[in-house]
Amino acid sequence: MTPHEPPESALYRTLLESTRAIPWKIDWATATFAYIGPQIEDLLGWAPTSWRTVQDWADRMHPDDRDRVVNFCISQSQSGVDHEADYRALTTGGDYVWIRDVVHVVRDLQGNVVSLVGFMFDITERKQNEHQLLQLQQELQELSFRDGLTGVNNRRKFDAVYEREWQEAQRTGEPLSLLMFDVDFFKSYNDQYGHVEGDECLRRVARALQQAAHRPRDCLARYGGEEFVLLLPGADASSARAVAQRCMQEVAHAGIVHAASPLGQQLTVSVGMGTALPGTQDDSKRFLETVDRCLYRAKHAGRNRIEATA
Template sequence: MTSTGKQSAALGADFLRHELQEAAPRATGVEGYMEHDAAVYRTLLESTRAIPWKIDWASMEFAYVGPQIEALLGWAPSSWKNVQDWAARMHPEDRDKVVEFCVAQSKAGTDHEADYRALTSRGEYVWLRDVVHVVRDERGEVSALVGFMFDISERKKTEEKLAALQRELEALSFKDGLTSVGNRREFDAVLQREWSAAQRHGSPLSLIMVDVDFFKSYNDYYGHVQGDACLKRIAGVLSDAARPGDFVGRFGGEEFVLILPNTGADAAREAAERCRGLIGAAKIPHERSPFRQTVTASFGVGSVIPAEAGDPLAFVNFVDTQLYRAKDNGRDCIAAGKPAG
């Protein structure tokens, strides 16, 4: 440690001893205990790089700021005159929230912590954590604030990386591992959200269920690896056919689903026709299919304006019925309808 660093730690240790003596002036042997363990406090400050400070409550002026603050932020201790200097050197996005919180906690006499970004003399920002102790006088009134500043920049970087990874994992948990479109979990969440929105606004909501025709025969003939490749292509075709705001997901197996917000029956039927046409245009070979030996699909379409007592699951079951009606009608076609009531 440099001579300046040792001097800073010594000053901080003296400050800490003084504050503890002030807080407990009648405690037996406190002064001697502090003198005996001065090295402990010096080591604490050296290892944590904590920056001690004190603010007089009546004047809102700094009574003390540890000299270590200049090495961290570039501002000399003499430039920290009052709480306005502290607030002014705080990131604008953090300032109001942190100042209001600290003032409220201090007035209530509650010890507290606050994290914020502090401006350096170089125009950069460093994440700090202020740990604040409220000192009261003999009448129980707030007389001072005593605390430590800690540089938590590295911790914040780690937290941000972990948060990004968490968001990435959350996104992956809503995606089908094979086709990269939404999975059943995301379908359930999106359907519930769009159903509630349609209820609030009285707007139409449509659903398209898609089943790849004769897919078992496709797998038996081409093998499961090629079958997976086929499902990926179908997912890509459906995604290309979807409009911004539509949801495309894999419902399970060879079944896919599209959620179309603010879409009535006619537009939903047109969307299904567009999907059917694009699948046909892809001309994916299927030797076991009676339809031009290419992959085709059957479509069930439903449209509804959700009632207050409506049930989205019942709507899904209705559209699923339409899908099976299309398959019963010979496949490679569309069956559409509206739920009764």
């Protein structure tokens, strides 16, 4: 108890200072701390006497959080609205602790803001748990978008990316190209070598196609069975054909023996190719079907070739 402090005030102070929450009070007119609990030193290392003005509070905030939190708290306080803010607070050791500030705005009878009172809570553990959970969710999402056999994107991922890139092409007027691949005589390959070797063959084809799909926005996916698709945002017909030829070359360089192929002793792929300049009335599904028909033509015209839309 401080000298001349009423017993009731001493009781309230003891209660406040015995909690893990850190109480504080700021005088609105002078923007100075009227009080901050001694628990602040245990948490951050800064002595209560070092918290003089709101500038001390702002300066001890992570630079990436500072403008957002300070501007939000000022605007809410000026409007007389109670609020909460999460941010990282600097310790004397140079580390950061996640804080949740719960703020109550105190007004006089005329409605003028006279002070701010509140509590700081250490939410570091909660934030770490949230971060770990977010990472886990992202990993699970990535797994849900991966083909379990080949490791490339699956049909679900392709469908999502395709619709997004179609809409982006409609917005920007850029071309969008699509390649569809079918492993030639794959049933004969499975019959000749067995399904275990057939699975390994698909993995090798996927790796070969990945060598040609090197741009960040290119999306290679296993479309189903022995079919793959490669989406090429921003690529015109000439560029798409060059990529298709490179894909066929990479598959050839993989040197996958296919003794049962009528085309020779080496595995090959057939390619359907299309390029679109999507307008607002154009249908993404119809374009996909058009490229699929090109692949059908390639297969029925002798395979190991590229067939493109007119």
